[in-house]
Amino acid sequence: MSAARELSQEKVAFIEAAIEHGVLLFGEFTLKSGRKSPYFFNAGLLYTGSLLSSTSKAYAKILSSSRIPEFDVLFGPAYKGIALAAITAVDLSRQGREVGFAYNRKEKKDHGEGGVLVGSPLKGRIVIIDDVLTRGTAIREAIEIIRTQPEAQLVGIVQLVDRQERGTGSKSTVQEVEEEFGVPIEPILNLQDIINYLESRGGYEKQLGDIKEYRKNYGIEL
Template sequence: MSATSYAASIIETALASEQPILRFGTFTLKSGRSSPYFFNFGLFNTGSLLLALASAFADAILDAYPEIGSSSAGPDTPKVLFGPAYKGIPLVAAIASELARRGRDIGYSYNRKEKKDHGEGGSIVGAPLKGQKVLIVDDVITAGTAIREAHKIVESEGGQTAGIVEALDREERGQGELSTVQEVEKELGVKVTSVVKMRDIVAWLKEKGKLDEMKAMEEYRAKWGVN
């Protein structure tokens, strides 16, 4: 199985960058696990890198929601992108712009860390969430704490979480037999769409003949992975 075109594109962009966005080696995660790779999405921090990431996000979103932002979009199609502060803020703005460039116009909003009590007030900036189907955007779902908080914000504003899209799914077990992503899907009852999955990285390494890195990834997946 080969990586999706947009996953391959973002992997190649990450490896071509002078910044260490995607590295292979030995890295200790917050969980204490020793990982053979580390993907730092915070380093997509130039205009060209953010554009590449937004384009890959747009590809993944259109794969999952083909009618999004179109006149034929059904009632269950997300109408607003929500980016939790702070990492989600530039992501939703860039993704909404890229979708608009492709003729798909969709609202976006984000939350303030502290509620504003002057001017327009409130804790949400951008498109209203009330009565809307909302697609939450994030980089990586690690423990799931941040994404659950984002879901609570959407619900408290009168919106409904219609789905979640993230940059990377590590496809490894959380506290039990399910991955954190699978736990979130089960708990919230929504689909999580990922731009890149661990299997995409393995497939890309195989295609490029990087067998040592692929072997390390396969061994890690055999130990910690989920189907």
């Protein structure tokens, strides 16, 4: 089977839109870890209606066809996760699936309704919607918020991109969080998807070489 056929039409469309709009970039980028990466996915550039629509559809599809079990509320960690969870809730509603949406503030509000949490009460089965797990610090903060709610149960996490690279040890941050908290983490895209796409399209020989060298140095065993 060719690399092109290994990707669904939705993944191909999402990657192409990301490249076209500069969300998926190739070059040299310094990550939080200090590593020099030959590619970078900037979720902050998902700001047009068409891009947000493609993104919400991709999240909704993952939630309907992956290891993520049934859930009641989508939780979007501040800041990028807020918009991602909101648009996903809208897309699910259009499909006839009504779920709650909640997010946290970075700082506790001491007037009005007050508190750190906004939106749906964190009750029942919760799925976190976020962009990329790098060090895992932000996702652990989100998980801790959910664990402080006595009627909430975290059942899964969906992220935009799994870089499939090692954290501090031999496992990736995604694998570490999955094992630590016992919940599945599903990505819309992973590094192998991006490699498959570039191989199928041609004209990306340099980018492919740089990415494969980076994966050789920092990637996890698949």
